[in-house]
Amino acid sequence: MISLQKGELLGTTLPELIIPAERVAHVQVRNNLEHALLVLTKTGYTAVPVLDPKYQLHGLISTTQIMDSILGLERIEFERLEEMVVEDVMNKIIPRLNVNDSVENGLELLVDHPFVCIENDEHVFEGILTRRSILERLNTQIQKQNKS
Template sequence: MLLQALKDSQIMDNEIKKLMIPHEKVAHVQSNNPLDHALLVLIKSGYTAIPVLDTDYKVQGQISKAQILDSILGIERIEMERLHDYKVDEVMSNKVPRMNQNETFGKALMLSINHPFVCIEDDEQSFIGIMTRRSILALIHRHLGK
């Protein structure tokens, strides 16, 4: 019933480019940044995970607070002094949902089930923004609330 309501509203065919948060407004880190920098960006942004990019703005993966804390977890305490010993690319996950800017909302919805955000790329695979699970759910709510 819900799926049929979404299909009837034509929301599934919307292009995601119109719905994404542009890269200028997205917190991210580079793969060669130290973990202390990544943790600072995550804390300041309030996000639990952010994209990891290379110097050419290509998506390399994602990094989360949990991954960072797990990497410095000692036997008896969290070893904060080790944060600067690691680079983001040593801890990040390479599995990050991504899609082309011209693909439809239906794909973004499916990818967001298991991820807090979906990276959006242009035709040259350069990072141009994200769609968050929150923005996806807000759009669905607006369409179903009519």
């Protein structure tokens, strides 16, 4: 049976677990969909945060959303990729936390989402909390516990 001591995983703060904004692939609200699709394809991610020039978080854009927006009745309308911008098709309802929120709040959101966006009190994007970062920390805790 796994026993987590207070001060281990649940005593960790979000800043200790997040991938910082500088290392997170993202697009800008006014980028065209061609650019967004290129970013998604090159990184291999299925979704990335959408930011404004002040690094404020506005939504998420995914490959599925882009493809849905260019599907015509009889063909894929690739020419629309250059005409449409990210904010036209992005998802504005996204999982997000404040940098001062608890890891437990992050765990709740990560049950249904592969990552959660983290922002500060001014709504500036700080980074993302991923399932991977939580699982890596949990694995480290379990390995320590098994050795003792």
